[in-house]
Amino acid sequence: MKWQDVNWELFAPLIAIQVVLLIIALIDLGRRDKDAVRGSKLLWVFVVVLVNLIGPVLYFTVGRKNES
Amino acid sequence: MSLLEVTGLVKKFGVQTAVDGLNFEITPGRCLALLGPNGAGKTTTLRMLSGLLEPTSGTIRFTGGSEKDIRGIIGYLPQYPAFFNWMSGREFLSFAAKLAGLSGKEAAARTEEVLERVGLKESAKRRIGGYSGGMKQRLGLAQAVIHRPKLLILDEPVSALDPQGRREVLELMREMKRETTILFSTHVLHDVEEISEEAIIMDKGRIIVQGDLQKLLYDHEQPLIRVKARNLPIEWVRGLRKEPFVRELNETSDGFTVLVTDVSLARSSLLRSIADLEIEVESFEIGATSLEDLFLRAVSAG
């Protein structure tokens, strides 16, 4: 099997997951007050967009302040 | 017949005693103010009454009902009410109503009623996270009365508000007074005079005075004379302490104040001396002590 034969459909779900995570992270970031985000919002936009998978996860776990 | 009886209530946090042996009663239908400076133990007392804190010793007895859980007949507004910011105002009230045991239907109806009452109908759909301080305070009041409690406990309900918000909340409290018994804490005497019928003044965990507000005012209303003048002979002023009509003498930077027993006697005696000694009087004022003087004196003495 060669690289050209790779069935890219196999990867589609992984890519979709990353896109969904990225989008909801950005939605959450957009909705949130400055005070409810740890660190600068702009920084998180970069982290979320540029770091695959881990970026949004980092944002969701440590980027948000617990708001109740 | 009282709604609630508190006997020997004590709360200790480690070695520190926050509340040190309170005894009082709450009469149904009356509004009772708990007045005291910060750190007097007001919040701790209210939290014990609302079932959030276990007293170290002493009893709180509700004579009104045989409720197993006193939280069911109490509505409580903390000093800094915090909500779930992701809920809307309506969602939160409905949640609070159901927590208090109202059925789904009742809860929905009561939510609308209370929203209307506190003026949050228009903002009911918005996230609480976007509410202003005054709106949150009104939402806090709303959740406290949602289940028609027999006793409404409010911790510093107006302290953190601007004059406008203060007005609104006091007005709401006045309305709620018609339906329920209110116990609220404050460190501002003016709030007490404005709305309550009874008052307890506490400091350092103890009650200093308590009773019917009118009676307290009357009992602690003492005639006084305030004199402002330039060339006051110090010996004469100090000598006044020996006069039979003087109860208490306080020197101020520009004169002195005397609490007196007999106003007319004091007035003629003082005026005569002023004329004899040729004192340059700027003002000579006859008045009475207020509850505020009582509050301040009580607190500094305690």
Next chain:
Amino acid sequence: MSAWLLLFRKEMLESARNFKWIWIPLVFLALGITNPITTYFMPEILQAGGVAAEAAKLIPTPTSEEIIVKSLSQYGTLGMLVFALSFMGIVAGERQSGSAIMVLVKPVSYGHYITSKWAAMTCITLAAVTLGQLGTGYYMNVLFDDNVYSEALVSGLVYALWLILLNSITLLLSCLMKAPAGIAFVSVAFAALLSLVTQLLGDAMRWSPSRLTAEAGRLVEDSGAGDDLWLLVLITAALIAILLTLATAASRRMLR
């Protein structure tokens, strides 16, 4: 509606509104499908990395069982961290902000307050692990023509029990401690320590719940339960019950 159900629904709604219900299962799904894919393409990946074709062929292809076990171990490390970090504030946050008072001043049982939170955490955990294992199963089917759905799901369930135990510890710590980072740290450190001690002491720690992870793997590899599986399940369930009781007691004292 009963008070417990009301509190539970509030927790579920909260997790939906702050996207926990979406992102945590998605992360597990990603973990679950990454393994079969990387295994499948391993020879190509090695070749691209400069390893000769003959040499690459010598590296044995892992069995389906090994792939599932690898997925599980990733839930153990990354997944555990994700849960500790996302649940650390579940009580501490409400206490810090003061919203816990608004709930507890109503005639609500403290036990309901704690267990409703625990149930919501458990639902998310089960959903996440199940989704991840379904992902693994699906890819095993497509790539290796191997039907391992039931093995994947059963072992996932056993593994989830270990995660649920760790969540219960996080929940208890959340009632006791104030700093969220400290809560997450202690939870993770506890899990790591227990696993380490269990490995070092061997037989003396036969009862240790951290062995659930190994048992989950055995379920797949030997296609049969190990002797200790039921004992471990029972012990873990008992520990969870104890942790919830302690958390309830702690929550009574947490409002100064």
